[in-house]
Amino acid sequence: MKPTPAQQEAIDSYDNNLLLIAGAGSGKTATVIQRIKVLIERGVNPASILCLTFTRKAANEIRERLEKMLDARSVRPIWIGTFHSISYRILSQWGYKIGYKSSKKESISVTSQEESDVLLKAVVDQYDFKSSMKKITDAKALLSHDNIEPVDPDVKRILREYKSRLKESNAVDFDYLLLEVHALFQACPEALKYYHGKFEHVFIDEYQDTDTVQYNLHELIQPRNLLCIGDADQSLYSWRGARLSLILDFEKNHENTKVIKLEHCFRCGDDIVHAANSLIDNNRDRIKKTLIGATGFNGEINIMEDSSAHQVAHFLAEELAFENPSEIAVIARNHRSLEFIERACGEYKLDVLRVGKATNEVESMDCFKFMLAYLKLRLNPLNNISFLIANKIGFKAVLPEIWKKANEAGCSWYQALEDKSEISCEQDIISFYRQCCAAINQGISTLVIEYLTSTFDKDISAEDWLKQYQVKDSHLELEKKKEGMITLITAHAAKGLEWDNVLIADFEELKFPSKLAIKNNTLEEERRLAYVAFTRARKRLVIFSSPNLRSRFLHEARLPAEDFKSTDQESTENGITIS
Numbered sequence: 001m002k003p004t005p006a007q008q009e010a011i012d013s014y015d016n017n018l019l020l021i022a023g024a025g026s027g028k029t030a031t032v033i034q035r036i037k038v039l040i041e042r043g044v045n046p047a048s049i050l051c052l053t054f055t056r057k058a059a060n061e062i063r064e065r066l067e068k069m070l071d072a073r074s075v076r077p078i079w080i081g082t083f084h085s086i087s088y089r090i091l092s093q094w095g096y097k098i099g100y101k102s103s104k105k106e107s108i109s110v111t112s113q114e115e116s117d118v119l120l121k122a123v124v125d126q127y128d129f130k131s132s133m134k135k136i137t138d139a140k141a142l143l144s145h146d147n148i149e150p151v152d153p154d155v156k157r158i159l160r161e162y163k164s165r166l167k168e169s170n171a172v173d174f175d176y177l178l179l180e181v182h183a184l185f186q187a188c189p190e191a192l193k194y195y196h197g198k199f200e201h202v203f204i205d206e207y208q209d210t211d212t213v214q215y216n217l218h219e220l221i222q223p224r225n226l227l228c229i230g231d232a233d234q235s236l237y238s239w240r241g242a243r244l245s246l247i248l249d250f251e252k253n254h255e256n257t258k259v260i261k262l263e264h265c266f267r268c269g270d271d272i273v274h275a276a277n278s279l280i281d282n283n284r285d286r287i288k289k290t291l292i293g294a295t296g297f298n299g300e301i302n303i304m305e306d307s308s309a310h311q312v313a314h315f316l317a318e319e320l321a322f323e324n325p326s327e328i329a330v331i332a333r334n335h336r337s338l339e340f341i342e343r344a345c346g347e348y349k350l351d352v353l354r355v356g357k358a359t360n361e362v363e364s365m366d367c368f369k370f371m372l373a374y375l376k377l378r379l380n381p382l383n384n385i386s387f388l389i390a391n392k393i394g395f396k397a398v399l400p401e402i403w404k405k406a407n408e409a410g411c412s413w414y415q416a417l418e419d420k421s422e423i424s425c426e427q428d429i430i431s432f433y434r435q436c437c438a439a440i441n442q443g444i445s446t447l448v449i450e451y452l453t454s455t456f457d458k459d460i461s462a463e464d465w466l467k468q469y470q471v472k473d474s475h476l477e478l479e480k481k482k483e484g485m486i487t488l489i490t491a492h493a494a495k496g497l498e499w500d501n502v503l504i505a506d507f508e509e510l511k512f513p514s515k516l517a518i519k520n521n522t523l524e525e526e527r528r529l530a531y532v533a534f535t536r537a538r539k540r541l542v543i544f545s546s547p548n549l550r551s552r553f554l555h556e557a558r559l560p561a562e563d564f565k566s567t568d569q570e571s572t573e574n575g576i577t578i579s
Contacts, residue, residue, distance in 0.1 A: 004264050007031045010227075011038055016258040019207075019250045020229040023291045024276070024535035025267025025498070028229050029058075032203055033065050035227070039201060040074055047077035048200040052218070054209055055496060056082055056472065079199070083214050085471040087177040090184070090195070097188040098180070101170050101382065109171040109380045110470035112372060112389075116173055119385050123162045129154060144175035145211040145241025147182065169412075170382040174470070178213045185220055192220060200224045206496075207250070208232050211241035226254065232286045234532050236492055238525055244285060265291045265535075267498055269299015272541050276534040279557040283524045291535075300540045303559060307544040309337075312505050313344035315542065316486060320501055325351065327500035329487040331533045333512040337505050338488045345486070354488040362451040371436040371448075375466050377414045378425045387413045425462040432462035491533045502537035508549035527553060 003011060007027060010020050011034045022028035032051070040046055053059045059080045066075045079086060088110065092102050100108050111119070124136065136158060139150040143159065150156040166173060172180055185192040202223040204210070207230030218226070228250060235244045251257045265273050270293035277291055304311065312330060320328055332338050338354055345352045362368055373389040380386075406416035423435045429452055437444050452458070456465055487499070491512075506512060513526040530553045534541060543559070545551055 006260055006262050010260045011035045013258055016256050017254045018227045019259045021261040021287050022229050022231055023263050025265040026262035027266055037069050046074055049078045050199040051080040051203040053082055054206040084177050087181045088471055090181050094184055094191045098184050099167055107379045109376045109383045111171050111173050115385045118388055119165055120162055123158050147213050169384045170380050195221055202226050204228045208235035208247045209237050209242045210246050215246050233280045233528055236529055261289050263289050263292050264294040266294050267538055268535055269297050271301055272299045272537055275557040275559055276531055280531045282556045283527055302542045304544045305547055307506055307546045309340035309344040312341050313348050317348040323501055325484050325486045329499040330503045330505055331491050331494050332505040351485045352488050353485040355493050362448055367437050367442050367445055368448050371433050374436055375462055381414045382412045384413050428459050429462045429465040430458055491529045494536050495532055498536050500538045501540045503542045504533050505544050507543045507545040507551045509551055512551055
């Protein structure tokens with residue numbers, strides 16, 4: 001497809017910093033890929049290009065599409081990955097400068113959530129801290145997203161001790177990965193100088209969701225050409241540190257900046273585009289733009305009067321019976337709504353994939369946790385935290401005795417155990433899992449096998465699997481599409497995805513927008529979330545909202561029932577029906 005004038009301008013602009021305001025379905029990925037292709041064709045060294053994304057799915061898509069346009073040898077040197085995966089790569093190469101060990105015998109571990117919780121609780125217990133854990137976790141989040149040290153001296157002491165214990169185990173907290181790269185660049189100007197000289201062209205996707213630490217990271221690198229792609233209307237993550245002001249103030253903070261707006265929506269039917277525009281126009285904190293339907297079809301919007309989970313399941317079973325299940329998604333504001341819908345779908349014998357559930361179910365299994373902990377130990381024998389996890393499940397030795405032996409020998413607990421297992425982390429991940437189960441006399445779980453084969457290449461080595469798993473993102477389950485399954489997903493997780501048919505459940509006051517958003521007056525972000533939910537639909541958008549509890553967002557999108565009950569002709573012309 002021929003680029004639009006705005007896309008072509010973005011592809012050809014090289015002498016400026018560029019802020020690309022990319023509306024939903026406006027072809028931003030195609031624009032970025034074409035720009036990278038032209039750069040390489042003009043003689044730019046591929047190794048000087050860094051492309052930062054927020055999901056591994058997006059990174060993989062960029063790499064795969066580039067490889068179809070160029071030869072794989074030209075694409076391989078480009079650094080494409082999430083902020084966390086790129087930070088892990090940098091830390092693995094330079095971490096020895098700030099006290100980490102990384103060699104053929106040892107690798108830096110990224111702690112799982114359970115490992116982080118176990119270690120943090122151990123430190124809290126050691127200091128006999130009396131305040132709530134929430135105070136500590138809130139301070140930890142503020143530190144990891146904004147690099148703001150805790151004010152409370154006790155909390156500060158605990159987090160410092162926690163970080164020290166991590167480094168003793170040659171491990172890093174997932175949330176601290178970017179902070180450790182900051183620490184590296186401060187302590188080792190040589191490393192900063194290397195990356196400052198290496199990356200001349202930096203692309204950052206989903207810029208509206210960057211936090212202060214991510215912003216500071218790309219500012220330290222100071223590329224010759226910075227291209228940031230985002231949409232203030234799709235900023236959803238203030239609760240985990242995203243700063244909308246970074247995209248709103250980009251032009252003010254970066255000299256010689258050109259702003260280009262991609263407003264042609266190639267995804268959604270025209271009526272869906274019009275409803276989304278009407279809705280988001282009610283926000284004040286945004287960069288003004290208006291999506292233009294470029295699909296050549298109107299699409300369809302249905303507003304259902306019954307919002308019960310049973311009604312959603314019934315609609316799926318009856319109205320969409322002949323649609324491809326892989327092209328159907330039910331989007332809700334929270335997992336609670338999806339839980340009820342999943343049960344109702346079970347009564348209709350519908351095959352559904354509830355995103356977020358399958359992963360949690362597998363990752364909570366003892367055999368999976370042991371495999372993960374034991375693999376980390378094989379690759380990083382210093383990891384006492386993983387040893388604690390594995391000890392609860394598999395190792396039979398008495399922990400105090402090992403602790404004493406390790407202290408006397410000046411080694412890690414795992415090294416003190418002198419494990420003689422022949423399980424090799426060079427073998428594929430399925431074989432490694434099977435041998436771990438055999439080592440702890442536990443039967444093979446087909447659920448774990450399905451998870452490993454559906455989200456990763458089944459022949460991937462255990463070591464490479466761990467590298468990917470440690471920096472996984474929320475779209476992991478959808479990387480290999482579940483054919484024949486209807487997707488149940490939250491609006492937050494649906495970001496960046498699309499389906500032919502989208503059903504929005506519980507689109508009602510106190511649910512969407514949520515009670516908390518109304519109470520805290522954070523309706524602008526809640527409205528952006530609804531905007532994202534609307535624009536996931538290509539052909540059909542079905543909204544479930546009880547008449548007495550209608551979401552205010554329906555009125556703002558010019559979709560309240562009373563506006564479309566005046567004549568049958570009006571309903572038909574607008575492509576909108578009330579059932």
